[in-house]
Every structure is written in structure tokens, then in C-alpha cells.
Amino acid sequence: AQTVTQSQPEMSVQEAETVTLSCTYDTSESDYYLFWYKQPPSRQMILVIRQEAYKQQNATENRFSVNFQKAAKSFSLKISDSQLGDAAMYFCAYRSVNNYGGATNKLIFGTGTLLAVQP
Amino acid sequence: KAGVTQTPRYLIKTRGQQVTLSCSPISGHRSVSWYQQTPGQGLQFLFEYFSETQRNKGNFPGRFSGRQFSNSRSEMNVSTLELGDSALYLCASSLWQGVSYEQYFGPGTRLTVT
DSSP: OOEEEOOOSEEEEETTOOEEEOOEEEOSOSSEEEEEEEEOTTSOOEEEEEEETTOOSOOEETTEEEEEETTTTEEEEEEOSOOGGGOEEEEEEEEESOBTTBOOOOOEEOOOEEEEEEO | OOOOEEEOSEEEEOTTOOEEEEEEOOTTOOEEEEEEEETTTEEEEEEEEETTEEEEEOSOOTTEEEEEOTTSOEEEEEOSOOGGGOEEEEEEEESSSSTTSOOEEOOOEEEEEO
16 A cells, blocks of 8 residues: 655745755555645645656746655655745645556545744 | 535534535536545545546445535535544545546535534
8 A cells, every 4th residue: 555654744944945845655556646735724725736756857836846756755845935825734645547447536645744934 | 617615614513423515526527536634644535436436435434425426516424423533524626537637625524523
């Protein structure tokens, strides 16, 4: 079974600074997708960034980028120029390409990292 | 386009009762997944539906069940509620099944069991 581990329950960053959130995962599959989701307080969870395992190039979305190390099974999120609106719980998630031969939308989540942004 | 809606947003039930939660996906979306979020266990997958068929199920007891209707709306039911069922229940919708399709989450239903 696949597992996702986020070892940093809480992180803090100064506004305009850069912060990196860590995520490791375990899987025997060779093809899969990884995601970072953001859950602001009392607001809906939204997708921040996604990474296809077969792509060596790290994904980037504006101020958000990932460092994907497939061999090490590591998937960290870097937030540059942090803003007050970045304060939220961040979840790393894993998704198989197939589930017993069929497509699946099932996400396996880590325990989350609560990010605080200091003004 | 309206987002994923979940009703009710808050619910208080007594141990032993049953509860039904509803999820209306984004218009046109055919896939709905459900998750339970608790401080202790985090986010756990309950089940997913596509075209009215359950495609995948998480490791939850049989007290947890769900269904999807022809208009893609989905309901989940929990019978014989236990205190440990207190959680935020999230649903997510997707246009189709498969990783090419982004999932959009609803605001959740906060269930409190007393």
C-alpha cells in the first residue's frame, strides 16, 4: 500500500521569504501522480501543484515549485515570496494511475503541514 | 460555474442515529469521491463513484455507504453513528476518472456525534 509522510506538522515563514515543505512517500508503482493541496482555515481545499512521476522536470506554478526526487521518493514544495494569503494547511497527496486496471481518483494524503506567514 | 456544494454544512447527531450527507458536483462532472477528515486520522478516502457505480472503496466499516444518482449527485450514509464518526466529510468532483482530470473539493459537512 502507498503511504505519504509529512514530517513537519507546523512551519512558519516571514512575508516575502521562501519556505520549503517536505513530503516523502512510499510506493512500489512506477507511474503515479503527486499533488500539493492547500486548505485555508474554514475554506475549501484547492490544488496548488501537480507532478507526473514520469516527468523528470519539476512542476512550477507561479510562486510555487516542487523538487521531485523519484529515486528518493521525495516531493517537496517551495513557496517563494510568501504572502499572508499563503497561510493554510498544506497536504501532500499521492494518486495511482490505475487501480487494478481501472482509473481511480483516490488520493492518499499526508498528515499536513500548517504554514503560518508572519507579517 | 458553481462549485461543489455539500449539504448540510453542519450537523449534530446522537450516537446510534444515522445520517445522510449530500454532495452536488460541478455541472458536467461525473466522478465524485468522499473523504473523512479528522485531527487524529487526517484525510482518509471513503469511496468514489463514477456513472452511478462505486469504483473504489476505502477501509471503512460497512456502516458507511454511498450512492450516486443519474444526475451525478452523490449521497453518503452513516448508520449507527459512533462518537468517532465526528469529522469533516469532504467530497470532490471531477469531470471524469483518471489523473488527467483535476478534482475540485466542496466545503465539507461538519458532523458532530454526541
